[in-house]
Amino acid sequence: MSVYVFRFNPITFLHMESESSIIYDRNTIEFVTVAVQFCEFLENMTGENQKELIDKLTKIIPLLYLKASMLPAGDFLSDEEPETFVSEYDYEYIRMHLAELFGANDDYLDVFSPDMPYSDTPITANMSEDLADVYQDIKNFISVYAIGFDETMHSALLVCKENFETFWGQKAVNVLRPLHAIKYDKNQEDT
Numbered sequence: 001m002s003v004y005v006f007r008f009n010p011i012t013f014l015h016m017e018s019e020s021s022i023i024y025d026r027n028t029i030e031f032v033t034v035a036v037q038f039c040e041f042l043e044n045m046t047g048e049n050q051k052e053l054i055d056k057l058t059k060i061i062p063l064l065y066l067k068a069s070m071l072p073a074g075d076f077l078s079d080e081e082p083e084t085f086v087s088e089y090d091y092e093y094i095r096m097h098l099a100e101l102f103g104a105n106d107d108y109l110d111v112f113s114p115d116m117p118y119s120d121t122p123i124t125a126n127m128s129e130d131l132a133d134v135y136q137d138i139k140n141f142i143s144v145y146a147i148g149f150d151e152t153m154h155s156a157l158l159v160c161k162e163n164f165e166t167f168w169g170q171k172a173v174n175v176l177r178p179l180h181a182i183k184y185d186k187n188q189e190d191t
Contacts, residue, residue: 022074023145023153031067032145035138038064042094042135045101053101054183057131058176064138065172068164074154082156085143086136094135098128108178127178130171137163 022028038060045053099106110125137160144156 021150021154022072023150023157025072027067027070027072028157031064031071032142034060034064034067035142039135039139039142042098042131045097048101050101050103050105050182053098054179058179058183061172061176061179064134065169068161068169071157071161071164073161074158076158077151077154080155082140082144082152082159084140086139090139091132091136095128095132098131099126102127105178105182108174110174125174127175130175134168134172134175137168 041056041060048056106126106128107124108127110123141156141160145153147153
């Protein structure tokens with residue numbers, strides 16, 4: 001997988017614009033910092049075992065959620081959608097690698113599925129797929145942000161915030177429940 005490595009220096013961004021711009025807001029910069037760390041972790045988890053993976057995810061996902069919940073509000077400057085960077089191959093690479101590391105623990109019951117009230121059977125979800133969905137939105141955002149054009153950064157930030165509220169925020173929270181259960185299960189074997 002060819003991965004664009006984004007080196008982010010929050011100090012540089014803090015001094016680039018006036019404090020009134022949402023793309024240089026302190027909460028935005030903190031979110032970008034965590035988002036970069038989240039993506040880099042998922043892209044470089046080659047030496048991880050399941051225990052290390054779960055330990056790191058139970059720490060970074062709540063931080064990612066917290067920082068996303070603090071993103072400033074704003075209005076779209078144009079109707080143009082930000083460019084996307086995550087290919088189907090990139091998505092599948094992350095999803096499959098996570099599925100391999102999670103093994104039998106990848107599946108969990110999804111009690112917040114919109115289909116739940118209409119289902120006679122439990123609905124399962126996959127941590128690997130949910131995390132790949134979160135990765136896709138976050139990586140697309142930081143890739144646009146890395147280009148450095150204020151208008152596209154602004155749009156990407158608002159799309160990411162909107163997607164957090166309607167899509168990936170719930171997926172991040174859902175994944176924490178099984179991750180927590182696995183991490184603190186005293187009967188769980190070290191893998």
